Amino acid sequence: MWRDGVVARGEVVVARSKTEAGTGRVVPRTRRAAGALTLWMARFPEAVSDSYLFPFHHVGFAGNKRIAHLWGIDLTRPMGTYSYKRAYDTAREKAGLEYRLYDARHTFVTRLAENPKISEDTIRQLAGHVRPRMLQRYAHIRVQARRDAIATLERLDGPAKTDFEGESPQKSPQSEDKGVTVLN
Numbered sequence: 001m002w003r004d005g006v007v008a009r010g011e012v013v014v015a016r017s018k019t020e021a022g023t024g025r026v027v028p029r030t031r032r033a034a035g036a037l038t039l040w041m042a043r044f045p046e047a048v049s050d051s052y053l054f055p056f057h058h059v060g061f062a063g064n065k066r067i068a069h070l071w072g073i074d075l076t077r078p079m080g081t082y083s084y085k086r087a088y089d090t091a092r093e094k095a096g097l098e099y100r101l102y103d104a105r106h107t108f109v110t111r112l113a114e115n116p117k118i119s120e121d122t123i124r125q126l127a128g129h130v131r132p133r134m135l136q137r138y139a140h141i142r143v144q145a146r147r148d149a150i151a152t153l154e155r156l157d158g159p160a161k162t163d164f165e166g167e168s169p170q171k172s173p174q175s176e177d178k179g180v181t182v183l184n
């Protein structure tokens with residue numbers, strides 16, 4: 001959503017993806033992402049709500065001071081497929097980092113998986129995974145979620161009793177009425 005030149009909120013719609021489930025998925029933006037996109041979109045004052053977020057453009061150097069300059073901007077055309085990778089690689093190299101572009105996706109899914117309140121189905125939808133098997137790669141992260149789930153089964157009023165008052169734990173206490181099992 002645009003408001004006074006600011007990307008206030010909204011979603012990113014994935015137009016093309018390597019997976020069937022990835023194409024067309026809607027990923028809500030965080031406030032932090034909206035802030036970064038506002039700074040980026042300030043470079044394109046003629047942009048409207050249906051303009052491409054990363055439009056086709058050229059980057060060159062202008063003047064004797066060799067200041068980076070955008071030119072040939074077409075807001076109705078998306079940035080080239082390989083331009084993303086080239087831009088990422090340039091920024092990564094200048095920052096002196098050793099990360100792959102895929103690492104950002106892995107971190108995204110990992111952070112979602114670390115939160116036990118987020119369902120695996122929601123993670124699959126956000127990540128665009130078709131099969132649950134793809135999410136299995138992150139199963140080791142969900143261990144704490146499973147521990148928390150089991151912890152909800154613990155008694156709230158203290159430790160569980162293990163004393164069966166002389167009765168065998170192999171045999172349920174029986175009522176004297178028609179052999180109906182009574183559970184305490």
